[in-house]
Amino acid sequence: MPLPGIQFVFPLIRPQRYVTHYYAKQALNYTIQNECDFNWTHTQNILLYQPTVNYIKNIVNSQPIADDFYEKYSKFVDKFGARPSGSSTLERAIDHMVDLTFQSGLNDVWTESVKVPHWQRGYESLTMILPRTRNMTILGLGPSVPTPTAGIVAEVVVVNSFTELETIAHTVPGKIVLFNAHFTSYQETVKYRQYCAIAAAKHGAIAVLVRSITPFSLYTPHTGSLYYEEGIRKIPAAAVTLEDADFLQRVYNRRKKVVVKLKMFNDLSLKESRNVIIDVKGQENPDNIVIVSGHIDSWDVGKGAIDDGGGMMISWFVPVILNHLSLWPKRTIRSILWTAEEPGYIGAASYLQRHSNELDKIDFIMESDAGTFEPLGLEVVGSPDVRCLIAKVLKLFAPMDAIKNVNITGSDIELFLNLGIPGASLLNQNDQYFWFHHTQADTLTVQNKTNVVKCAAFWAAVTYVIADLPFDIPP
Numbered sequence: 001m002p003l004p005g006i007q008f009v010f011p012l013i014r015p016q017r018y019v020t021h022y023y024a025k026q027a028l029n030y031t032i033q034n035e036c037d038f039n040w041t042h043t044q045n046i047l048l049y050q051p052t053v054n055y056i057k058n059i060v061n062s063q064p065i066a067d068d069f070y071e072k073y074s075k076f077v078d079k080f081g082a083r084p085s086g087s088s089t090l091e092r093a094i095d096h097m098v099d100l101t102f103q104s105g106l107n108d109v110w111t112e113s114v115k116v117p118h119w120q121r122g123y124e125s126l127t128m129i130l131p132r133t134r135n136m137t138i139l140g141l142g143p144s145v146p147t148p149t150a151g152i153v154a155e156v157v158v159v160n161s162f163t164e165l166e167t168i169a170h171t172v173p174g175k176i177v178l179f180n181a182h183f184t185s186y187q188e189t190v191k192y193r194q195y196c197a198i199a200a201a202k203h204g205a206i207a208v209l210v211r212s213i214t215p216f217s218l219y220t221p222h223t224g225s226l227y228y229e230e231g232i233r234k235i236p237a238a239a240v241t242l243e244d245a246d247f248l249q250r251v252y253n254r255r256k257k258v259v260v261k262l263k264m265f266n267d268l269s270l271k272e273s274r275n276v277i278i279d280v281k282g283q284e285n286p287d288n289i290v291i292v293s294g295h296i297d298s299w300d301v302g303k304g305a306i307d308d309g310g311g312m313m314i315s316w317f318v319p320v321i322l323n324h325l326s327l328w329p330k331r332t333i334r335s336i337l338w339t340a341e342e343p344g345y346i347g348a349a350s351y352l353q354r355h356s357n358e359l360d361k362i363d364f365i366m367e368s369d370a371g372t373f374e375p376l377g378l379e380v381v382g383s384p385d386v387r388c389l390i391a392k393v394l395k396l397f398a399p400m401d402a403i404k405n406v407n408i409t410g411s412d413i414e415l416f417l418n419l420g421i422p423g424a425s426l427l428n429q430n431d432q433y434f435w436f437h438h439t440q441a442d443t444l445t446v447q448n449k450t451n452v453v454k455c456a457a458f459w460a461a462v463t464y465v466i467a468d469l470p471f472d473i474p475p
């Protein structure tokens with residue numbers, strides 16, 4: 001059962017996700033921005049970083065640094081595996097990263113406590129009863145409420161969209177709704193996972209199923225977070241595989257009565273967790289901060305290797321390698337390992353509250369949370385001047401100089417970008433990222449050492465240049 005207080009955790013985040021903000025008006029196309037109008041002197045100053053960029057990239061990509069970095073990453077994933085929010089495994093993983101930071105020669109590291117939800121998955125099953133018996137693999141969505149002990153037996157209605165649900169709303173009371181929305185983009189399709197329970201319960205459904213948010217499946221269900229809304233009944237919610245979503249759709253289309261039995265047991269409580277913060281103080285403007293980040297928690301399935309073990313580890317590595325190379329930039333580089341991203345940016349929201357009086361000191365914020373495959377460049381949110389600046393900086397990294405201009409990016413950093421702070425995410429060849437995302441298949445096997453190390457080198461060098469620029473980063 002939810003503890004009193006848990007309601008404050010989720011609604012804190014929800015309104016932020018779809019905020020239309022200033023940058024939505026900007027160009028949204030994926031462009032390789034070769035030319036743009038930028039201050040000539042500044043451009044010349046950026047070009048001076050070429051030798052430093054080459055130096056960082058060469059060092060990180062060569063032995064023994066590359067081997068040592070990848071060994072730290074793979075050891076972390078093998079030692080801790082899944083690190084769900086509120087779990088003791090996550091807290092041990094956090095301690096491990098703090099220790100590793102001290103061992104790497106950095107002393108400016110601390111943690112900040114955060115109250116986080118701890119949703120524990122228990123037994124889950126979905127069995128078709130009519131028109132024939134068939135067991136299906138599911139993954140409950142966190143923090144779904146459980147079913148009664150005996151389970152829920154009900155007829156299934158299948159819809160492809162929220163709009164279609166509205167058209168058959170009168171048939172929904174007492175039934176289980178399956179949202180069978182095909183994957184277009186993550187941002188577009190994930191709303192079915194996030195809002196399925198609210199939408200279905202509004203019309204009287206007693207449970208809800210959702211087609212896994214992925215374009216590809218080897219019979220792998222994908223978990224993820226969902227929202228409930230005050231005043232609307234909380235109903236159990238689970239993801240089915242693409243294969244079963246298609247199967248149920250076909251049977252339903254033949255006007256066959258589909259009846260299933262859904263059982264889901266789980267438990268929700270509040271726990272303490274921590275964000276990890278590592279600073280390399282700026283040499284000239286220590287009050288100005290460039291943040292580089294990834295989240296250390298993961299879902300309870302898989303090993304959290306790609307989501308977000310890789311992104312967290314390359315972000316941790318930025319201050320470590322720069323300090324090792326005695327490259328201390330003008331601004332402070334702050335590496336943050338966010339806790340409890342998966343239940344809804346809880347660690348990032350806590351940081352925002354705690355540091356609300358110093359947000360104007362964040363010059364730029366970065367996050368890697370969409371894979372550490374072959375690095376391509378950056379996904380950038382900011383004013384035209386910021387985008388142009390980043391385009392010039394990225395020229396130092398050709399051919400990794402692609403810019404994807406977006407109105408929102410990252411996960412945790414969305415909260416900061418929505419406030420108008422400029423930022424970027426790692427753009428990488430992540431076409432297959434959502435094949436593995438939030439599944440048992442999120443393991444180290446998906447990763448390629450050369451690419452992860454290339455990401456680490458790129459991430460460290462690009463953060464260094466941005467943090468060391470000898471002129472103000474435009475707002």
Ligand SMILES: [Zn+2]
Nearest residue numbers: 307308369411
């Ligand atoms: Zn993630």
